[in-house]
Amino acid sequence: MSDNLQDKERLDRQIVALRVAKEFQDGNIVNLGVGIPMLACNFIPVGREVIFHSENGVLGFGEVTLPGEGDLDLVNAGGQTVKRQPGMSFFGHDESFSIVRGGHLDISVMGAYQVSEKGDLANYMVPERQVGTIGGAMDLAFGAKRLIIAMNHTTNTGEPRIVKKCSYELTAPACVNLIVTNVAVIEVSDQGLVLRETAPGWTPEEIQTITEPTLIVAPDCREIELM
DSSP states (O other), X not given: OOXXXXXXXXXXXXXXXXHHHTTOOTTOEEEEOTTHHHHGGGGOOTTOOOEEEETTTEEEEOOBXXXXXXXXXXXXXXXXXXOOOTTOEEOOHHHHHHHHHTTOOSEEEEOOSEEETXXXXXXXXXXXXXXXXXXXXXXXXXXXXXXXXXXXXXXXXXXXXEESSOOSOOSBSSOOOEEEESSEEEEEETTEEEEEEXXXXXXXXXXXXXXXXXXXXXXXXXXXXXX
16 A cells, blocks of 8 residues: 555544444344444434344443443443433343344444454454454344444554455354445445545545455446445
């Protein structure tokens, strides 16, 4: 990657989460993974009901609380305290995973180390570190009706995270539907990866430079809209 692109301004984590939240429709049941995905619960428009599920046994929680606030016994999958909501319910891991495996989740949002051009997902093991926990990722990747990945477009050293073939151990094959990064929104289709939106100041050509597979630029490709 050129130094110019390495230093080019990218969307921050909050903005990526905000863009992800635009995908949630009224009445959706959504599971949020650790990292950027968990921030998405803070950006639900007034009047829209989105029911958040956590594999540790919570359904219907609200926003992440401010530091020092919240109930330490009421946390999301990442251990962050969250706000109580009317109708919220609690249950064991067995029932929680019955929701996942029973196909009751409309959307699952996860982070990733790599996503392939076929929608393969690698998000639990970095080979050079030889550490990683799979958690409920395999179940969530296949159990939800739609899988959205929220991540940085490249590694800290500038290597692409969107690759032709994952070099990391797979979490699940051919499961990703949409990728939202800090520079682009990309749809996984039968024809390939379709570039739908670009971050402000970025061109499709620049995004292609930091993406390993060839992107199909949508005819209506536009700047990311957040409102």
